Amino acid sequence: QIHLVESGGGVVQAGGSLRLSCTASGRTFSAYAAAWFRQAPGKDREFVAGINWSGRSRGYAESVKGRFTISKNGPENIMYLQMNSLKPEDTAVYYCAARRTYTDYSRALSGYDDWGQGTQVTVSS
Numbered sequence: 830q831i832h833l834v835e836s837g838g839g840v841v842q843a844g845g846s847l848r849l850s851c852t853a854s855g856r857t858f859s860a861y862a863a864a865w866f867r868q869a870p871g872k873d874r875e876f877v878a879g880i881n882w883s884g885r886s887r888g889y890a891e892s893v894k895g896r897f898t899i900s901k902n903g904p905e906n907i908m909y910l911q912m913n914s915l916k917p918e919d920t921a922v923y924y925c926a927a928r929r930t931y932t933d934y935s936r937a938l939s940g941y942d943d944w945g946q947g948t949q950v951t952v953s954s
Contacts, residue, residue: 831855831927831943838923838948841915845952849910851925851945859903862934864941865910867921867950874924878910879934888934893919915952922947 837849849865864879878889878899887899896915901908908925926941928934935941 831861831929833925833927833943833945835923835925835945835948838950840951840953843915843917843952843954845915846911846913847915847950849912849923849925849948849950851908851910853906853908853927859901859906861927861929862932863901863908863925863927864934864936865899865908865923865925866938867919867923868947869918869921872921874938876936876938877923879936880908881934882932886933888936912950915950917952917954920950920952922949 832854834852841847862881865877866874867877868874876890878897880887880899884901896913898911924947925945927943928941
């Protein structure tokens with residue numbers, strides 16, 4: 830099992846930036862595909878961005894493409910989500926997730942084995 834802990838959430842004005850971090854322990858993070866999901870109040874959890882085991886393949890939801898960047902530092906077992914040009918509709922709890930069975934990321938919640946506890950991001954207008 831991989832233990833994941835998110836950090837970096839907070840309150841920011843529209844147009845601002847935040848960088849979320851996800852620190853992994855228990856296994857080598859660099860060997861696994863991972864992703865960020867988010868869940869807004871009253872809505873389903875949705876895919877935001879994913880990265881494969883090597884970091885060379887990345888994918889984004891259409892709503893964040895061009896504004897968010899996913900990356901990971903394998904040796905330090907940290908994954909990041911750089912969020913720029915934030916909008917009020919980006920307000921949600923953000924979760925990181927890792928999958929141990931496959932090397933490529935998935936856009937489906939069911940594709941992941943381990944989840945963090947989430948970090949709140951609030952974007953004010």
